[in-house]
Amino acid sequence: MTTTTPDHKPAQPPSVEAALAEFSTCIDIEQRTFPKNAIQAVYLLHLVSQDQLYREIIRPFMNATDDETAHLLTQSVFSEVCSHCECVDAILNGKAALYQGNQAWIIDLARPIGRTIEQSETESVIAGPHDGFVENMMENLAVIRQRIRSSHLKTVELSVGEVTKTPVIVAYIEGIANPDLLQALIDRIKGIETDAVYEANMLVQMIDDNPNSVFPQFMTTERPDVICSKLTAGRIVCLVDGSPSVFSCPTSFFEFFTSPDDYYQRWQLGTALRLLRIIGFLITIGFTAFYVAVTTYHYEMIPHTMLLNLVESRSRVPFPPLFEALLMETTIELLREAGARLPTKIGQTIGIVGGIVIGQAAVQAGFTSNVLIIAVASSAIASFVIPSYIMSASIRLIRFGLIILAGILGNLGLIVGIGFIVIHLAGITNLGTSYLTPVAPMNKMDWLDSFIRGPFYLLRNRPSQTRTTNTVKTKMRK
Amino acid sequence: MSEKISPFHIALLVYMIELDVTFFSLPRLIAENIGTNGWIGLIGLSLIAGLNIVLIQLVYRFAKGRTVYEIMERAIPKWIMYPVYVLLAVFWVMLGSFVAKKFVLIFQIISFQTAPSMFLYSLIAVMALYLLTKGIYNISKAVTIFFFFLIPVAFLAVYFIPEWEPIRFTTFLFREAAEGHSFRNWLEVYTIFTGYELVLLLFPYADRSKKIFKGVYIGHFLLTSMYLLLTAVCFGFYSLGQLQSLMYPVIDLLSYIELPFINRIENLILTLFLFANLVSLTMFLWAALTALKRLFPKPKKNALEIGLVVLSALIAIYPKITRDSEALLRAALYAETGLAFAVPILLLLLLAWQNRPKGGRSA
Numbered sequence: 142m143t144t145t146t147p148d149h150k151p152a153q154p155p156s157v158e159a160a161l162a163e164f165s166t167c168i169d170i171e172q173r174t175f176p177k178n179a180i181q182a183v184y185l186l187h188l189v190s191q192d193q194l195y196r197e198i199i200r201p202f203m204n205a206t207d208d209e210t211a212h213l214l215t216q217s218v219f220s221e222v223c224s225h226c227e228c229v230d231a232i233l234n235g236k237a238a239l240y241q242g243n244q245a246w247i248i249d250l251a252r253p254i255g256r257t258i259e260q261s262e263t264e265s266v267i268a269g270p271h272d273g274f275v276e277n278m279m280e281n282l283a284v285i286r287q288r289i290r291s292s293h294l295k296t297v298e299l300s301v302g303e304v305t306k307t308p309v310i311v312a313y314i315e316g317i318a319n320p321d322l323l324q325a326l327i328d329r330i331k332g333i334e335t336d337a338v339y340e341a342n343m344l345v346q347m348i349d350d351n352p353n354s355v356f357p358q359f360m361t362t363e364r365p366d367v368i369c370s371k372l373t374a375g376r377i378v379c380l381v382d383g384s385p386s387v388f389s390c391p392t393s394f395f396e397f398f399t400s401p402d403d404y405y406q407r408w409q410l411g412t413a414l415r416l417l418r419i420i421g422f423l424i425t426i427g428f429t430a431f432y433v434a435v436t437t438y439h440y441e442m443i444p445h446t447m448l449l450n451l452v453e454s455r456s457r458v459p460f461p462p463l464f465e466a467l468l469m470e471t472t473i474e475l476l477r478e479a480g481a482r483l484p485t486k487i488g489q490t491i492g493i494v495g496g497i498v499i500g501q502a503a504v505q506a507g508f509t510s511n512v513l514i515i516a517v518a519s520s521a522i523a524s525f526v527i528p529s530y531i532m533s534a535s536i537r538l539i540r541f542g543l544i545i546l547a548g549i550l551g552n553l554g555l556i557v558g559i560g561f562i563v564i565h566l567a568g569i570t571n572l573g574t575s576y577l578t579p580v581a582p583m584n585k586m587d588w589l590d591s592f593i594r595g596p597f598y599l600l601r602n603r604p605s606q607t608r609t610t611n612t613v614k615t616k617m618r619k
Numbered sequence: 620m621s622e623k624i625s626p627f628h629i630a631l632l633v634y635m636i637e638l639d640v641t642f643f644s645l646p647r648l649i650a651e652n653i654g655t656n657g658w659i660g661l662i663g664l665s666l667i668a669g670l671n672i673v674l675i676q677l678v679y680r681f682a683k684g685r686t687v688y689e690i691m692e693r694a695i696p697k698w699i700m701y702p703v704y705v706l707l708a709v710f711w712v713m714l715g716s717f718v719a720k721k722f723v724l725i726f727q728i729i730s731f732q733t734a735p736s737m738f739l740y741s742l743i744a745v746m747a748l749y750l751l752t753k754g755i756y757n758i759s760k761a762v763t764i765f766f767f768f769l770i771p772v773a774f775l776a777v778y779f780i781p782e783w784e785p786i787r788f789t790t791f792l793f794r795e796a797a798e799g800h801s802f803r804n805w806l807e808v809y810t811i812f813t814g815y816e817l818v819l820l821l822f823p824y825a826d827r828s829k830k831i832f833k834g835v836y837i838g839h840f841l842l843t844s845m846y847l848l849l850t851a852v853c854f855g856f857y858s859l860g861q862l863q864s865l866m867y868p869v870i871d872l873l874s875y876i877e878l879p880f881i882n883r884i885e886n887l888i889l890t891l892f893l894f895a896n897l898v899s900l901t902m903f904l905w906a907a908l909t910a911l912k913r914l915f916p917k918p919k920k921n922a923l924e925i926g927l928v929v930l931s932a933l934i935a936i937y938p939k940i941t942r943d944s945e946a947l948l949r950a951a952l953y954a955e956t957g958l959a960f961a962v963p964i965l966l967l968l969l970l971a972w973q974n975r976p977k978g979g980r981s982a
Contacts, residue, residue: 581760
């Protein structure tokens, strides 16, 4: 968590020889000498914009006399640096270092590297803006600024990774975000001691309150509109260079079941969608496990009319329900993972092959029962209803534990498993705030924007979890 | 501990501590001990429990932020109090164990008859340990979620409307009690409310800026309402004779339900009640923990918690059949009811003595 590498002292004076030695055997380092004025420019060839390089350095310094050079270097784009270390950092960040004797200046010539803004593939919406974050942090910040035109949107720049020195920006709205939470987040990011951080989803795991929990504790998103809504709600966001994901905090468990779509539709539809997602969550986590429990221990729970079909279907299956369910769930996970890794066009083929092979052939071959196919497929579909991919993946993993418990102990196993999950969730905190807000601690106003999506005139207050003192968000009446 | 428990969570905590395994035999207890229209007696008993809560509220008011232990230790020497704490801790562990063990034995009536009961008990004990290690604030959070799992069960009452006959209530009041009326019989019904007295130990953890006793009353009222609903459904569904002869009328009541996609939901509901019994066990273990922490203020991490859970498992080995377990639990609940009244009265006396005006009167 420092911008200096341990092998050179911060006080070492700048010199072109030291810079070249630092970047020895780097094929992309370039040194350009201007003999007329003894200026030497050092930069990383592919990090700088060639146009700017020509405009700002080559053309002005090519034939400049000593006086002209001295005058040029007084321009505000050049800033004088006093240490070798600063020069090295600047070069690594796409700047050019200019040396003249024992003096050095730096100038920013960095060119944007990466893709242009396009739609997020992992978080698509039907209504609403379609732009997504990209890998360039400053561009992401610009996208946020474009939406929040307020000077109260403040930023704190940090850097993580001893080797990667990945720039990180913590953004918040002054006067809305809680300063204690902000400080806590900054302290945690500063406390990271690791070589490299490449992604926001990686960084959040290093600052979690409960690093051993399977549940994601920071909400990450690729959607600028989501991040802007978090900022105005009083949350703090963090951008990591090189990552199209931006995270916000403090986060609650129920936040992962909300989507920007909810706000772009009528509130009744938004509410129905949120309830649907909660039903989806319950189906994902418990439906297959319940099937296993019932078909292993509690056949009496199945109504007579359904029982005949189920027994007929199960009679051809040689495996116990637990094994059958694990087999099918693993196959579905394999299909999902294969689909995610392959290009979209081939991924579609996987779906068709999987659907036919698993849906038809497995039943005909007597590997599994029809009802289990329905249970497993419903669970899989329900898991994709959860907007956050990371939360959805966590829940799918937990499901395996519940299936095994249900296979061993029936309904009791299922309930014991759910009990353990609840106790675990109750113990999780995010920046010291409860992960189960607004259920525990209870805040009834927050319910209007968590389990349901209330009409805008009722969404008056900012979430209590943000611990903001500026609580009023909407003043309009019905 | 910086976080404080709000009245809402106290309400749910009180509700969940009071709700335990006695839920399944409640209508029989009322039919046997109170007789016809026993629900009216239930209201009366609930009011008595309410009076007990008033006593606890007075303690809270006069204690002015002091804990129960601090009040006692100021008046009684520690060498007397420490053995009392140990006895209290052991008693609370016993009570929690009997509640959980009885649940396991009832559970085995419908499922896992051949499985060793201690195996099932140890599952609950491990959950209780996990919960206990999270601290009281997180326990209250988990209890809130468990409450939301259990409360929808009340809506099943709708299913019995077509079969429900008010005539089964009869026009007689408190007649045909199996053994006539006696203090002991009414006390037996009263024990269903046991658990609210643990609020005494929650004083330091409650949010003093809010009216915490509003939460206690709401929790108790909610539970009374739930019990009244259950009693009303059972007394209108079964005859008094049936209620008196059915061991666990609630289980039979649930097995009557046939939904289009699921039957015999007592399998699921009874299992779901594991949460209510888990909360009771955990809270009695937590009470024991608070007592032991007076003796061992800085224990090794989780050492006391593990010790208490192991002790509870050892105690739970003793009741092997439902009848034994019921008798032991009943005896423990009687003692707890006695404590629930005696401790606040004792504390009020101590507080009156401690808060008496200092200095002599000038002539």
